[in-house]
Amino acid sequence: MPEGDTVWYVAHRLDEALAGRVLTRSDLRVPRFATADLTGRRVLDVTPRGKHLLTRIEGGLTLHSHLRMDGAWRVYATGERPHGGPAHQIRAILGNAEFTAYGYRLPVLELIRTAEESQAVGHLGPDLLGPDWDPAEAVRRLAADPARTLGEALLDQRNLAGIGNVYKSELAFLAAVTPWLPVGELAEGVPERLVATAHRLLEANKDRPHRRTTTTRRTGELLYVYGREGRPCPRCGAAIHKAELGDRVTYWCPACQEGPAAAGAGSGG
Incomplete structure (x- = not known):
């Protein structure tokens, strides 16, 4: 299972590719959120919280993901063929004019209200890499x-x-x-x-x-x-x-x- 430093590294790469840019592609391949369309919304930031990833999106939404044992996010130039695994393992796609992020084998993927992030990560103790480290x-x-x-x-x-x-x-x-x-x-x-x-x-x-x-x-x-x-x-x-x-x-x-x-x-x- 990826540890806090690895998750921070992944979040940093995702933030560099997505934050401040408008989504031109959105595909959440989990039944509960398969109809959600995030295109046209700007990604505000991608923040790690312990081993969790919080992708905050314009309009008060957060895409919460967790890598657990086998999950991964891969970033490619838009138009580049992804090679992070078989296509059937892709659980999420977030793309803009320059970059596209693919989430592979994500065991946790949910779209929640940003105001309700505590329901997903509020149980966590002090974050070793967080601004509120205590x-x-x-x-x-x-x-x-x-x-x-x-x-x-x-x-x-x-x-x-x-x-x-x-x-x-x-x-x-x-x-x-x-x-x-x-x-x-x-x-x-x-x-x-x-x-x-x-x-x-x-x-x-x-x-x-x-x-x-x-x-x-x-x-x-x-x-x-x-x-x-x-x-x-x-x-x-x-x-x-x-x-x-x-x-x-x-x-x-x-x-x-x-x-x-x-x-x-x-x-x-």
């Missing part, structure tokens, strides 16, 4: 359920919006604790450092297509633990492990990350 409130929400595992708390968008599976694993590694450690057992000051690190990493990655959490510039070493099962930990050299946490895969170092591990977790080799 680290103190994010820490408060993260620590509100002391018995909850760190991994689950980080993924809960009601705590802070924008963290996904990659950052969950990377943040736990950087804090030197396992994702199964209850939030209430984090040492003093760790929640604040976790939140600050999350904000710093997403800010650093939002303008580039390839995410990096490491400080090394060696080729292929973009992440510390995510996707590196069986490879040596960059901190201590032990083999990285992989296991499930809820319905998500998790990577961690059993040697230098303190705390409980997944039940039945085997070796990373």
Whole structure:
């Protein structure tokens, strides 16, 4: 599932292509909104909110979309043949005289009143990349359920919006604790450092297509633990492990990350 920095990057590209321009093509290929015609209306802006995309359109309308696991928006010059996937996977088309955006495999696509956006995104916690970012409130929400595992708390968008599976694993590694450690057992000051690190990493990655959490510039070493099962930990050299946490895969170092591990977790080799 795309994380907050990826969604911000997509929103920025869509905003550059659509904002301030009048729609000359509009096609929403979902039954509920198939008859909606947005042509002749100006796109005001495309704003990310956590992992959600809000395309605001003249006349008090917002096209709300969410990429989840497989969704994508692709932008092409108008008249250019799109190649983001088979035509039957296109769920939305928004075009103007210069650019056309195609939404592929969008699991969430709805046209709502801009005044009612809170019904779609009002449940979200502080947005790591939003103008209203509030680290103190994010820490408060993260620590509100002391018995909850760190991994689950980080993924809960009601705590802070924008963290996904990659950052969950990377943040736990950087804090030197396992994702199964209850939030209430984090040492003093760790929640604040976790939140600050999350904000710093997403800010650093939002303008580039390839995410990096490491400080090394060696080729292929973009992440510390995510996707590196069986490879040596960059901190201590032990083999990285992989296991499930809820319905998500998790990577961690059993040697230098303190705390409980997944039940039945085997070796990373």
